[in-house]
Amino acid sequence: MLRQTAFGIALSTLVLAGGFMTVPIPGKSFTQQDNQSHQSFNAAKQTAANLTFQSSLLEKSVFEQINAYRINHHLPRLNLNVNITRQARIHSQDMADGKIPFSHRGFEKRVMATSLLFNSAAENVAFNTGYSDPAQQAVVGWLNSPGHLKNILGNYNLTGIGVATNDKGDVYLTQIFLNNNKRLKRR
Secondary structure (H helix, E strand, O other): OOOHHHHOEEEEEEEOOOOOOOOOOOOOOOOOHHHHHHHHHHHHHHHHHHHHHHHHHHHHHHHHHHHHHHHHOOOOOOEEOHHHHHHHHHHHHHHHOOOOOOOOOOHHHHHHHOOOOOOEEEEEEEEEOOOOOHHHHHHHHHHOOHHHHHHHOOOOOEEEEEEEEOOOOOEEEEEEEEEOOOOOOOO
């Protein structure tokens, strides 16, 4: 378990669920038996490509919404960092795949894996199903939660966002916040 005093870490969780979600999945137009396995392979490949593309758009949407909120509250924009994003994506994918439960488990390891200098770090995670815009729903939920809002309005300058979707249509979102300063030592 992480101690807030050791790393200045603020952790929050949010679960959003409900409604109906339709995920475009390529139809099975082939009926011939010999084309069945080929069609299934192509459908799976196309679905994975669509989910990757959709995940990137959702990540961009979260990033833009959070920065717009910070700007409206006279705070500086967060800078998107590829190392932090990589760790956020891995965490979201691990939750979506059921490798780990929906949680902040491994947060310290994720932050250390960024190889960045920092003096404080925080993480918001969300899980939702059934919303036409899961990124917006996660951000709205975070803004309505005191712990998540504290992270969003915190003294951070770097962020990374990762989104993953499983075959049930569940969407997992992770946003990691870091405040780094050249004078700081890596923790």
